[in-house]
Amino acid sequence: MNYPSMPDEKRARSRIVRRITVVILAVFLLVIATGSALAYVFVKRSVEPIDPTSTETVEVEVPYGVGSGYIGELLEEKGLVRSSTIFRLYTRFKNESSFQAGTYTLSPSLSLDEMISTLKTGKVIVVPDIKLVIPEGFTIDQVTARLAKTADLPKEQISEKLSDREYIRSLVNQHEMLTEEVLADGIYHPLEGYLFPATYEFNKGVTLEEIIENMLEPTERLYQENKNQIAASGRTFHELLALASVVEKEAVTSEDRKEIAGVFENRLADGMKLQSDPTVWYGTGESSIFTTFADLENDSLYNTYRYGGIPIGPIASVSRDAFEATLNPNDTENYYFYARPPREDFPKGEVLFEVSYEDHQKNVSKYRSEWEEFEEANKN
Structure with a gap:
């Protein structure tokens, strides 16, 4: 039997010791690296904002x-x-x-x-005295109510100012986007559609005229940015804004806006009426889930079931997205669309598009009951 010599045993022990030392050192370095990484993440997180999207002060x-x-x-x-x-x-x-x-x-x-x-x-984040939030699709009446409540102004004062023809003429002289079209006979509210939907902040002492001017500025910028394309369209800014306001009220998504704008272009090109329910409701001053035959007979120049072409003026505030969709509509074969109510899969609702009237009517028959159920479920 052969036995290892003493030098061989020492070399073996030395190798084992070295391996153990290497393992211990590796574990030690790993612990340090892990601790450093965790410390870095902790410190990095600690110096970042608690809530980057917060508007709280x-x-x-x-x-x-x-x-x-x-x-x-x-x-x-x-x-x-x-x-x-x-x-x-x-x-x-x-x-x-x-x-x-x-x-x-x-x-x-x-x-x-x-x-x-x-x-x-010593820089201080100034909290505005007045924070006015105007959503897309708000009408002048809704803007007036929101402004009266937020800025603590009488509704009558706001309404009187927004219908003051002398004041409106002064604005027409100041803004290139505003023309005599806003003062045409049959227009309900001259500045309907021109008060841009956004969040506005004002300090105490701000005048009603200053508030209105602030709300007109983004729309003026929208006009100036698209001035060449507007001229090339063959329509006035007022006409495009009116059409875009109908698109705004009918659509639920950005893509829907482009497709609905394309549908309206097809109808206009073929001499069809737009037949948009929101224009009927704007004319009657009533909002409803269902449009009645009496509503359709309302003699308002906004009523696109009764009158052809683009409505006489905008019916609501218009977002940039809706305006740009109207300027750049989809090239589509569709002529009809039907909106289904909000539901779990489509919390904003869903729009169904069709080429033929027959297929459109099938959608109306199939899904009309959904609106009846929706109306019943959302009764106050």
Whole structure:
């Protein structure tokens, strides 16, 4: 029997020791790397905004002479930073210390660097006294009601201003997009469709005229940006805005807007009436799920069942998307569409398009009961 010599045993033990050492070292380095990575992720997350999309604001009062530790605790308590410790260490690492006393309006949408900058410079996020939100498809009447409530103005004052022909003429002189078309006989509201749907912020003391001017500016920009294409279309801006407002009220998605605009172009090209229910409702001043025969007979120049072509004016506020869809409609073979009510798979509803009237009528017959059920389920 052969036995290993002593030098062989020593070499074997040395190899084992080296392997163990390498394994221990590798594990040690892995632990350090993992810890460093976790620490990096934690710190990175801590310096980022708590909620980048937040519109909430929080008032924070920083006393005179306090340090970063106190300020960090104050910000953490207000829900503006994730960790007061990280705030304190981060400010030390960046050698930031010249914080100014005062009352600040801060937001969870600010990063740690933005928070520090604000507290150093004394920059305050100003909370507007008036925040006016106008959704797409709002009518002048809805805008008036929202503005009266938000800005604490009498509805009568707003309505009177928006129907003041002398005031409207002054706006026509100021804005290239506005023409005498808005003052034509049969127009219900001269500025219908021209008050752009958006969120507006104003301070106390703002005048009604300033609010209206602010709401006209985005529409003026939309006109100027598309001026050449508007001229090439052979239609006036007013006509395109009127058609786009009908598209706005009929569609539920961006793609629907393009397709519905294409359907309307087909109807206009063939001398058909647009036959859009929202134009009927605008003319009667009533909104309903179903349009009655009496509604269809209403003698309003907005009624596209009674009168051919584009309505005399817009019937609602128009989004950029709806206007651009009207300028660039789909080249489609469809002439008809039918909207189904919102449901689980289509929370905004669904629009069905057809080439033939017969197929369109099949959709009407098949899905009309859905609207009856929807109306019943949503009764107040």
